[in-house]
Amino acid sequence: MTARGRFLSIEGGEGVGKSTQINALADMIRSHGHEVILTREPGGTEGAEVIRQLLLGGSAERWAARAEALLFAAARSDHVERLIEPALASGKWVIADRFIDSSRAYQGAGSGLSDDDIMTLHGIGSRGLLPDRTLVLRLDPKEAAQRAAARDQNRPDRIQGRAEDFHSDVDMAFVGYAEREPRVRLVDASGTAEDVTARLVAQISDLLVEPA
Ligand SMILES: Nc1ncnc2c1ncn2[C@@H]1O[C@H](COP(=O)(O)OP(=O)(O)OP(=O)(O)O)[C@@H](O)[C@H]1O
Numbered sequence: 001m002t003a004r005g006r007f008l009s010i011e012g013g014e015g016v017g018k019s020t021q022i023n024a025l026a027d028m029i030r031s032h033g034h035e036v037i038l039t040r041e042p043g044g045t046e047g048a049e050v051i052r053q054l055l056l057g058g059s060a061e062r063w064a065a066r067a068e069a070l071l072f073a074a075a076r077s078d079h080v081e082r083l084i085e086p087a088l089a090s091g092k093w094v095i096a097d098r099f100i101d102s103s104r105a106y107q108g109a110g111s112g113l114s115d116d117d118i119m120t121l122h123g124i125g126s127r128g129l130l131p132d133r134t135l136v137l138r139l140d141p142k143e144a145a146q147r148a149a150a151r152d153q154n155r156p157d158r159i160q161g162r163a164e165d166f167h168s169d170v171d172m173a174f175v176g177y178a179e180r181e182p183r184v185r186l187v188d189a190s191g192t193a194e195d196v197t198a199r200l201v202a203q204i205s206d207l208l209v210e211p212a
């Protein structure tokens, strides 16, 4: 019987380097003999990518907080059922650029829904699937904002463009998860990309047993 693959998520605020790091992390895991699938949220499947456009485009007021949370949960449900679960069942590793902890931090802590409500939606949509390990990249907010602004030529998406207080609540929520939940690890995202990759690898080394 094929051993189930491992599921990792990379989390954190805007511009901290998540998308940059998942490729380097995947290369390192592949060098240990594992097949790795990279994916992102919202998105990862055809339907979820359509929902991504609905969520990230349009005016700041396009969605009320509860509708927004439901749309993220719907996108995640399709992503889990059609991509993540089949990949894990066939022994592949999956690395997701954001997962449920983004909903807890952005729609929960940032937008006022309770953690219980977010997790109830996750229970219905995705049978409560949690990553084996969640790596939260943290960077000084000014440096992260500069990185994101340079990348996006100062055109933030609907959620990225929210107030500083919102993003600070999101960041503190991630810190709280790491304090209470052993699967969640904080990783310093300052320095070179290579420095950051080394810190990420150190946080998953216990999972990296070579396949038989
Ligand atoms: N260690 C680093 N040092 C300097 N610049 C970096 C570093 N890592 C990533 N960057 C640059 O910072 C910008 C943001 O990085 P990236 O897109 O990986 O962040 P992200 O966390 O995925 O952002 P978002 O959540 O907003 O999509 C990119 O232009 C990237 O090239």
Ligand SMILES: Cc1cn([C@H]2C[C@H](O)[C@@H](COP(=O)(O)O)O2)c(=O)[nH]c1=O
Binding pocket: 014, 040, 041, 042, 056, 072, 098, 099, 100, 101, 102, 103, 104, 106, 107, 159, 160
């Ligand atoms: C999964 C998820 C994401 N978000 C927010 C966080 C970001 O502002 C965008 C995604 O953009 P990225 O460039 O791909 O990081 O969506 C959220 O609010 N809730 C979620 O569950």
